[in-house]
Amino acid sequence: MTTLKTGTVIDETTWNSPNFTPKASVPAVFGRPRTTSRVTIHHWGVDGQSFNNVSNYLSRSGGNTSAHFVVEAGRVACLVSPENAAWHSGSAEGNATSIGIECRPEMSEGDINELVALIEWLEDVYGPQEVWLHREWSATACPGRYANMRDEIVRRVNALQATSGQAHAPAPATVDRVAAIRAELAEIRASATAIEGQL
Template identity: 45%
Template structure:
């Protein structure tokens, strides 16, 4: 291996067996850290500081020519968003820039891990949780598998890899009526799960006493595996692209959207210029994203600059992406990074015809206008 390897082991990590999935490692989950331009050492420092009862958010940090291990492979780590990911996969945190050197180092590390633990399955963070992570790496996961296999044969990273996104797709699945953009698996909830359960029932599978309840529990995972086995697919219990492609051939329909009240007045939000959970829920309904009233993984640097962003906003020093903000950015035609900021706020202010200063005051004229529009069933 040509990369420089450093151990910087954290503390207080759980055994894999304590997560209820045995002690085996079956896969690798790829992540990318918060934003371009962050130094490798800073990310390592932050991840070690994050260690505690749940452990670090990754086992390895990777950049061009450098690999730092933070958690021993044998230990579970809270990196994937649910216990199955944490208990059975190794998390690798990568630079979002994804230079040719970053890619080559990632390939080499994965080869090394496969030589140590055997053949792996490859996942992106978004396969386990509703998030934009791992960004440009996600549509290249199949290419990563091919590159790892080629490296094993030739001893070098294929020259066709590296630098920028491939033509492998956006990493999102366009459904017939709504873009859910996720792989369905254990602990997922909501309308896409109901559609998947409807399909399983139509195929004669038993989904348990709960029926079509929109919760992807063990009673849904079991028939999902049975469906996969019947059709020659990997029985991992996840409704991902290949499984869904086969299901759509057999009649799977994506028919549900968030429902609005038949009585408009019953679903009104208070027009007060303060952006809290109620405003977020209505925006999520309008944009067709999961409806929970939460805006997750937002940069803590923007909190004090925007006092009008109140309940339901999660501020963190390790920002990722929020589905509702990413969908809003798509409507506004600005960079879709899933994070609120002056560019997104300014674009929304211009769209709503208010002063584009890039900040959300308390109360905010822009938020009042947005709330008025949402009550009228529109964005602008």
């Protein structure tokens, strides 16, 4: 049983979507291995939909879409294990390399807090997460209101991580910043390898 810092227990049993690609098949299907260093934020679309109906739809037999998690204030459901690739981004890279989170489109403060707590927990389990928007993977208006909240969501994730008493790298503020950090790390690793070769 997993309890987030909001006190919400992740529902890991009610829904088990059959719409995913198993980790072992991801390289053949998407052309790259399954990795879990990114989250992709989605919304359910139009206002007024229910958590249960969205979860049922993404878990339907023979479906062509899914998500790893569905989130609203006070509720989080895991439909597909992050170990596997859910069909959520409209992009081979997005499906192979990110964890898809479907959020309530009305975007209340409680909804945001639950999303932040979920990302913070994912960082505890899988390490620092790049925060992506669905529209960065494919042509869509998704994630709606959440698109303008990314920096604030990242700030809150970092603040919540600081309360754990554990040292974690902060969530990246933007995709561009992440690319710069990764480039710097690649240079450091290359230098370290070169130095080791001389020893």
